[in-house]
Amino acid sequence: MRHEEDFEANLAGEDGKSEETKNSWFKRIKKGILTSTAEKKETPEGLWSKCPECGYICTVNDLREQLFVCPKCNYHHRIGSSEYFEILFDDSQYEVLFEEIRAKDFLGFTDLKSYQKRLEETWKKTDITDSIRVGKGKVKGEDLVVACMDFEFIGGSLGSVMGERIARAVDLSIQIKAPLMIICKSGGARMMESAFSLMQLAKVSGKLSQLSDAKIPYISFLTDPSFGGISASFGMLGDLNIAEPGALIGFAGPRVIKETIKKDLPEGFQRSEFLLEHGFLDFIVQRKELKDKLATVFSLFKN
Amino acid sequence: MPQDKNRQYLEFEKPIKDLFEEIEVQLHNAQKNPKIDYSVTINQLQQSVLQKRTEITQNLTPWQRVQLSRHPDRPYTLKYIDKVFTDFVELYGDRNVKDDKAMVGGFASLDGKTVMVVGHQKGINTKMRQYRNFGMANPEGYRKALRLFRLAEKFNKPIVTFIDTPGAYPGMEAEERGQGEAIARNIYEMMRLKVPVICVIIGEGASGGALGIGVGDRVFMMENSWYTVISPENCSSILWRSWDQKEKAAEQLKLTAGYMHEFGLIDGIVPEPAGGAHWDYQESANNLKPFLKNTIEYLETLDPETRIQQRIEKFNKMGFWDETKS
Secondary structure, eight states, X not given: OOOOOOHHHHHTTSOTTSHHHHTTTSOOOTTOTTTOGGGGGGOOTTOEEEOTTTOOEEEHHHHHHTTTBOTTTOOBOOOOHHHHHHHHSGGGOEEEEOTTEEOOOTTOOBSSSBHHHHHHHXXXXXXXXXXXXEXXXXXXXXXXXXXXXXXXXXXXXXXXXXXXXXXXHHHHHHHHTOOEEEEEEEOSBOGGGXXXXXXXXXXXXXXXXXXXXXXXXXXXXXXXXXXGGGTTTGGGOOSEEEEOTTOBEESSOHHHHHHHHTSOOOTTTTBHHHHHHTTOOSEEOOGGGHHHHHHHHHHHHHO | OOOGGGOOOOGGGHHHHHHHHHHHHHHHHHHHOTTSOOHHHHHHHHHXXXXXXXXXXXXXXXXXXXXXXXXXXXXXXXXXXXXXOEEEEEOOOOSSSOOOTTEEEEEEEETTEEEEEEEEOOOSSHHHHHHTGGGOOOHHHHHHHHHHHHHHHHTTOOEEEEEEESOSOOOHHHHHTTHHHHHHHHHHHHHTOSSOEEEEEEEEEEHHHHHTTOOOSXXXXXXXXXXXXXXXXXXXXXXXXXXXXXXXXHHHHTOBHHHHHHXXXXXXXXOOOTTOGGGOHHHHHHHHHHHHHHHHHHHTTSOHHHHHHHHHHHHHTOOOOEEOOO
């Protein structure tokens, strides 16, 4: 079974035991290893990456050529919104929208740190502004609105900013009559926003209902990991629900389930292939085929 | 309401227990010495009980309120159905996999008006708690609820839901059968229901498991219930990395009815009897009933499209963020 991952730590705003920190004997690129394209040109030559699945070692630049898919075992490394936008949009041309919507610590929530401090530290560490970014561009000549989560921002957690940015993305889709795709990659709700984070599930569902009435296709693209409030709302509400291979997707996290049933979980449990077999996905798509497949799907919707 | 002798007491309810024990002693004395009049003493003690009950609920910490919401004598969905409605006909099953005992529902009459009532159900004793899976529904429960919502919609009956769950069940089969999808579907479909929907948090309102039957035109909370994205225990284990900070988590989450109302996330608070709903089931039901009747009456003056529009708008306003035009 693949590495046991503790994405709860990411939700708590810590780095967790994800592949990046596990590989810490390799030099870690500032701002997270595979996420920020803003850093791309500064990536030093000869920086190496090790596949957490098969141990294959190659340079980060080589891996980037492969769209961060392990050439040996097809493991899909976690990537961020910039990478997905570059993969998807024609000529890597896209506009990032609604960045002016920023999180604030309305409740004055303090766990081991205050939420405000956690936000400020995260903003300092990365160039992304919250756990989702909305990009507008063209895929094979057709307009597409993509809202893509960034796991490195407090575990891709679902808070008010994510809710509002998706809501505006929906409005934009309706306005320009372009399909909407949400790329999910999140450990779940942003607990520091308490009930407000829960209500985002309802808020986004309401907006998706408007999108549905406008007969505009919505695709939920689930990537590793997609948990909690994500799967209990828009993650499972696509006209099509699709996923990357091997992505961990579920409602309750593996740790919680294990503690409840007091048994080890079977191999492959909650992976994309498991969800497909149980009837919750329309298909699984290789990252390298994503753009072509989407273009086909959208043209089928359209023509 | 349980007989005085069978009552169960939380730690902070101990002073009330002591008073009841004192009443017992006095009653016993009265029996032994019929010539002496103990009624004044007993009366005074009973007054003190009422006073203590009031006092206790006035100074509860958020964590104590969470404890109160889980009081073993607390009224659950079927109790409210029994005390608020008549002619309840329970309907079972999701027409798909099975009947989920953690979710109950059926038609009932609210002073002559038919409504669909659906709610989480907890067990009233050890055996029943297991039978009801501690109020943690599986996907079947949410799909059963949706089936009943659809039935209500077809016959144009308003819907009332009672929320009382520590969360949707985190089991293996639940995942296999799509716990996330079931809840997601309910949230989405509830948003679009053409009939009035009223939701009441009667005890615990934890996370998606609560929201899965919690999207309504109006959402009310009983005074000593709580509602948020995660239970204080789980929040403590994730954010504090320890199970011991549940009191702090309860405080930080601002999960009480008072806060939720202040934040505009719910529409009203239903007062409970002094000391909590478990002291008087009928009084609790009587307090709730006008909320349901008046709200349904008002909501029915709106046409379905307006109701749905307002429902979407209401949830769309929830959230906080800064917005700086750059």
